Amino acid sequence: GFETTGHTTSWTLFNIATVPGVQEQIAAELDGLSLLAKPGCPPQRELEWEDLKRMPYLTACAKEAMRMLPVVSIMARVVGTDGMQVGPYRVPRGTLVATPLFAIHNTHHNWDEPEQYKPERWLDLPTETYVYNSRAGAAAGAAEGATAAGSKRGITFMPFSEGPRNCV
Numbered sequence: 001g002f003e004t005t006g007h008t009t010s011w012t013l014f015n016i017a018t019v020p021g022v023q024e025q026i027a028a029e030l031d032g033l034s035l036l037a038k039p040g041c042p043p044q045r046e047l048e049w050e051d052l053k054r055m056p057y058l059t060a061c062a063k064e065a066m067r068m069l070p071v072v073s074i075m076a077r078v079v080g081t082d083g084m085q086v087g088p089y090r091v092p093r094g095t096l097v098a099t100p101l102f103a104i105h106n107t108h109h110n111w112d113e114p115e116q117y118k119p120e121r122w123l124d125l126p127t128e129t130y131v132y133n134s135r136a137g138a139a140a141g142a143a144e145g146a147t148a149a150g151s152k153r154g155i156t157f158m159p160f161s162e163g164p165r166n167c168v
Contacts, residue, residue: 011069029056063119067114075098075099078097079095
């Protein structure tokens with residue numbers, strides 16, 4: 001829906017506009033691709049779909065906004081007909097189980113300085129990474145954190161949820 005896109009875009013633009021140095025880095029990235037419009041000059045060329053893969057800093061800005069201010073703060077599911085085991089606990093069928101995305105994305109247990117807008121924390125990851133284990137990434141390297149998220153243990157970033165019912 002448009003609300004989720006609007007929410008993410010608004011917070012991304014707010015942080016780009018208010019955090020020192022971010023606009024300048026995006027301008028440099030756009031200029032390097034001949035996409036920066038300069039006063040008194042026409043744009044050098046139009047944006048193409050493939051350009052998006054060549055803008056890691058701009059992508060990192062959107063991911064950081066999604067981390068800090070996720071569109072959905074809590075994801076909930078109802079346990080199915082057989083119930084389920086979570087560690088040593090048995091969760092009966094029909095129980096509503098919630099995942100607090102805002103808390104996961106903003107706790108000091110998972111992120112260094114989570115209250116700070118730092119797009120740089122995403123630059124060593126593949127652009128397409130939208131499920132991530134920051135703790136594994138910090139310990140083993142960022143790419144390994146993206147791979148480690150595939151195990152579903154220790155996921156610290158999942159703005160679109162994870163699994164067969166994710167949003168994207």
